[in-house]
Amino acid sequence: MRRAALFACLLISLPAYAGEAEIKAAQDSISGQLHAFRSGNDATAYSYAAPNVKRIFPTLDTFMNMVTGAYKPVHKPQSFSFGKFQETSPTSIVQQVIIVGADGKDYEAVYTLELQPDGVWRITGVSLRASNSLST
Numbered sequence: 001m002r003r004a005a006l007f008a009c010l011l012i013s014l015p016a017y018a019g020e021a022e023i024k025a026a027q028d029s030i031s032g033q034l035h036a037f038r039s040g041n042d043a044t045a046y047s048y049a050a051p052n053v054k055r056i057f058p059t060l061d062t063f064m065n066m067v068t069g070a071y072k073p074v075h076k077p078q079s080f081s082f083g084k085f086q087e088t089s090p091t092s093i094v095q096q097v098i099i100v101g102a103d104g105k106d107y108e109a110v111y112t113l114e115l116q117p118d119g120v121w122r123i124t125g126v127s128l129r130a131s132n133s134l135s136t
Contacts, residue, residue: 030113038076043060092115093113095113096108106130
């Protein structure tokens with residue numbers, strides 16, 4: 001009995017790693033935002049932003065000014081696909097997304113996401129750079 005209790009305590013103390021369901025849920029948040037941007041549904045796109053982003057960009061207008069000014073490939077992607085991901089903690093994921101922008105060029109977007117208390121993955125940041133690969 002003592003061993004079982006010790007084993008249970010050990011399992012509880014081990015970090016939980018993202019499984020396929022968690023990764024899919026994080027990717028669904030990214031997909032949802034990209035599809036919302038592409039269809040012009042800016043309010044829905046804004047809803048995928050984490051609280052830290054909403055504190056910096058407290059209105060839809062300030063958020064969209066930032067996106068359209070600095071993240072044009074994210075705003076109107078022709079297409080996108082998921083690359084590598086990394087779990088940085090049980091509640092944080094980094095996801096690489098390869099985006100073909102409206103200009104036809106390839107971009108690498110690195111998304112950071114955080115699991116919210118309500119169980120939803122929200123986007124905490126995006127780093128964007130031109131990619132060295134060519135679209136086919």
